[in-house]
Amino acid sequence: MSTENKELVVHFYNELFAKGNLDVIDKYVGDEYIQHNPWAPNGTEALRGFVTGFRSRYPELQYEVARVIAEDDLVLLHSHAVGEPGTKGQVVVDIFRVRDGKIVEHWDVIQDVPDSTVSGNDLHSTLSAPAGQSSDASGAASKQVVSALLDALLTDRDVSAWDRYAADPYYAHNPKNLNGVAAAKEAFSSAFAALPDLRMDVKRIIADGEYVAVHHTFQVNADDRGAAVVDIFRVQDGKIVEHWDVFQPVPEKSANDNTMF
Structure with missing residues (x-):
């Protein structure tokens, strides 16, 4: 089902946005x-x-x-969209x-x-080798690794979990983060120290071979309206x-009552 759904969504997305073919909606x-995009109503x-x-x-x-x-039943697209030539554009995640062969729900971030990132990495490329995904990688095993890291970080504030669940060379595409496991540990240590009431609530995890995507909230405290976040990890x-x-x-405000999650 995942393969069929993947093919359906990629075809739908290309036809709709690249060609403007509105017939694919019907x-x-x-x-x-x-619809969970806050700027668009349902239907x-x-x-x-x-x-x-x-x-x-x-x-x-x-x-x-x-x-x-x-x-x-979930398909995630990680894309680079440029609306105006000459601009940097946007990084977009659609879920x-x-x-039953129909798209019935949509989220995006x-x-x-x-203009630049501290690591020098762009926000989309694959730097770990090989560039293509291994055909025998287990999504379930990859999900276990990522879930264990998140549980240690979010429940116990245990930044040493990076040593257990990540390995160098570790490439970071967050524009504010440096490469390397030590840098990841430092980034989370600093965040936990600066934001003692930091909250992240995982809404859904999608695993496919080496790749695991986590869709979650990010709030500095319980009263914060917060942000929607998607993290994508590669596990080898x-x-x-x-x-x-x-x-x-x-x-x-939102054009629908569904929240971004």
Whole structure:
């Protein structure tokens, strides 16, 4: 099912945004389409209007899907979208839920691409070798590694978990983070010290071979409206070797009542 859903979503996405083919909405989107993008209402007609307006605003839109991660009924696309030529564009993560051959729910997290990163890494490329995913990698095993790291960090504030679950060379694509396990430990130690009430609530985890995506909240305290975040990890030989993320503040108002999660 994951393979079929992956093919469906990639075809739908390409047709809709690259070609402006609105017919794929009728063909692939369910009547009860639940939208979590805060700028778009529910339903297929709203999606049609959103895409029409978006392509009208950005007639020279270019985008490249860097990776596709699928598990069960969920498919995640990690993309680089450039609306206006000459600009850095945005890093975009879309998550689609597929049921009976129809897309029935959608979440996304969008972040502007900065002019530079402290590591020198861009926000999309794969730096760990090999560039292609291993055909025999276990998504379940990769999910276990990432889940164990997150549990140690979020429950126990145990930054030494990076030594157990990650290995150098470790490549960081967060624009503010340096490469290396030691840098990851320092980043979390500093965050926990500066933000003692920091809260992260994991909403869904999608694992596909070496890649694990985690969709979660990020709040500095219980009263913070917070942000929506997607972290993507690459796991090789039982260790995390690469990480990408996307961060979007939750707006005060939304065009739907579904939240970003």
